Amino acid sequence: MSLDPSYPDEDWGFTAQQALEKLLKTWIVLSDRLPPRIHDLADLAEIQQKL
Numbered sequence: 209m210s211l212d213p214s215y216p217d218e219d220w221g222f223t224a225q226q227a228l229e230k231l232l233k234t235w236i237v238l239s240d241r242l243p244p245r246i247h248d249l250a251d252l253a254e255i256q257q258k259l
Contacts, residue, residue: 225249232256 225247232252233243239259246252 235259 236243
């Protein structure tokens, strides 16, 4: 369905944010840390960079 041109742009943004959030949290987990229960990408990226 997401390949349909009528798929809402805001849904693409939400999906992209979710994918990046999960990726950042995965990197944190792979560093033997517990990811925080936050959704802010800048905060997650900062935590990941400190590992």
